[in-house]
Amino acid sequence: MSWPKEVIPDEDRLFMRVHRNLLSKEGELRPGVFRDHGGGMSTDWSKYSTPEETIARAKTPADNGAIVLPVGGVRTIPTLRVEHAPVAENRAHADVIGEKTPEVRVLLLRLVEWASRPRRSATDE
Amino acid sequence: MQVERHEYAQPWRRHRRSHGWSVERGDVVRRSPEWRLEDKRAQARSSDFLDPIREAIDRSRWITQLADDWDGEGASAYRVQTWARATDFLLQSARWLHTFLGVTLPVPDIGPGPDGSVDLHWRSEEFELLVNVPDDPAKPARFYGDDHQALRVEGTTPLRAERTPLLIWVAGRLG
Numbered sequence: 211m212s213w214p215k216e217v218i219p220d221e222d223r224l225f226m227r228v229h230r231n232l233l234s235k236e237g238e239l240r241p242g243v244f245r246d247h248g249g250g251m252s253t254d255w256s257k258y259s260t261p262e263e264t265i266a267r268a269k270t271p272a273d274n275g276a277i278v279l280p281v282g283g284v285r286t287i288p289t290l291r292v293e294h295a296p297v298a299e300n301r302a303h304a305d306v307i308g309e310k311t312p313e314v315r316v317l318l319l320r321l322v323e324w325a326s327r328p329r330r331s332a333t334d335e
Numbered sequence: 336m337q338v339e340r341h342e343y344a345q346p347w348r349r350h351r352r353s354h355g356w357s358v359e360r361g362d363v364v365r366r367s368p369e370w371r372l373e374d375k376r377a378q379a380r381s382s383d384f385l386d387p388i389r390e391a392i393d394r395s396r397w398i399t400q401l402a403d404d405w406d407g408e409g410a411s412a413y414r415v416q417t418w419a420r421a422t423d424f425l426l427q428s429a430r431w432l433h434t435f436l437g438v439t440l441p442v443p444d445i446g447p448g449p450d451g452s453v454d455l456h457w458r459s460e461e462f463e464l465l466v467n468v469p470d471d472p473a474k475p476a477r478f479y480g481d482d483h484q485a486l487r488v489e490g491t492t493p494l495r496a497e498r499t500p501l502l503i504w505v506a507g508r509l510g
Contacts, residue, residue: 216413229406234444234456235394241456241465245449247408269407312465313479313489 213296224253224292224304225264228275230328234326236298241315241323250305253279255294259302261325279306283321287314287323292327320325344510367510387442392422395445398453414470421445421453421468424494425474428502436482462508466501468494482508 230244239291244251254264268274281292290308297303308314359399359475395418403412407410422445429440441457448454451470457463464480475491492499 225507227408229408231401231405231483232446236444238458240444242446242448243339244453245410252408273407288442311479312467313476316463316465316481328432 211298213298213301215296216294218255218257218281218292218294218304220280220285222281223256224279224281224306225256225259225261225302225325226251226253226279227264227268227274228277228328229268230273230275233328237322237327239319241312241319243277244310244318244320246310246313250293250295250307251303251310253304253306254300254302255304257302259300263302273328276325278323278325279321285317287317289314290296336343340387351497369405384433385429386499388426388440389442391441391442391445392425395422398445398447401447402481409448411470413451413453416472417451417453417470419470420494421466421476424466424468425455427495428499428505432502436510438506440505441509457505462505466492466504478502480508 226243228239228243232240251271254267261278264276265271265274284290284292284306288310289311290306293305293307295303295305310318337392366375375411398413399415399418401410404410404418405412423443430440432440441459443455443466446456448452448467454469455464455466455468456470457465460483462480463477464478466476466478468476469478475493478492479487479489480486480501490501492501
């Protein structure tokens with residue numbers, strides 16, 4: 211099935227998976243979470259997904275949590291665009307497009323809220 | 336070579352000869368800036384200020400054991416050389432700041448960055464700084480930092496502590 215591409219309003223939210231290796235020893239989110247996969251940074255639009263569904267789409271859901279990014283907040287970073295990019299198996303899929311420079315990653319980090327924390331990484335205890 | 340070693344152990348002798356400063360029984364009465372520099376270097380060698388940084392580096396070795404697709408999203412593995420460049424830079428920076436500016440560098444989080452790069456991330460009330468060391472050794476590290484207000488710094492830096500004004504900025508946030 212092919213889903214129509216829609217405009218994502220500023221008031222909505224994006225959910226993004228976080229692998230447990232992307233938590234620091236103190237349990238804080240690492241800036242390394244912000245990275246592109248192909249054309250952009252993959253997220254799910256809150257209109258068509260919940261954080262639980264976002265986590266369930268991971269290869270290993272037990273290793274993942276989910277964060278929330280406000281769409282309007284992401285768009286305050288001038289070099290970033292938020293675009294709906296639905297795929298057959300995921301109507302919620304959205305890309306955050308633009309280079310993830312150190313500045314962009316620090317600014318994104320400040321926008322984040324947790325929806326569901328992953329279990330702590332066993333490798334960094 | 337023997338003379339050089341002897342002078343290093345007793346720096347006042349060199350200064351007395353070259354500058355005529357007063358030295359009695361090995362006690363330097365008037366210290367030159369160069370003498371103080373040697374003194375600071377000796378302190379840096381003998382102190383344990385690097386221990387917390389070394390412990391953080393040891394703890395971060397797990398990064399090099401991650402395989403391709405470690406996150407289930409296609410993330411790259413990390414080369415030991417990249418991790419070593421990042422952690423060498425961290426050690427050099429901590430040593431340089433302590434030796435030359437008398438500042439103890441806080442311990443950063445050492446974490447996996449995008450595309451095989453390694454992140455050094457400091458986050459405190461005084462400042463936040465992210466230094467990203469790329470997988471490509473020919474490229475410089477990129478950084479961004481601010482004091483949570485208007486004072487910001489960003490750019491690229493070679494991975495040699497003595498060449499980077501970035502550390503002066505860090506010292507300013509800690510001083």
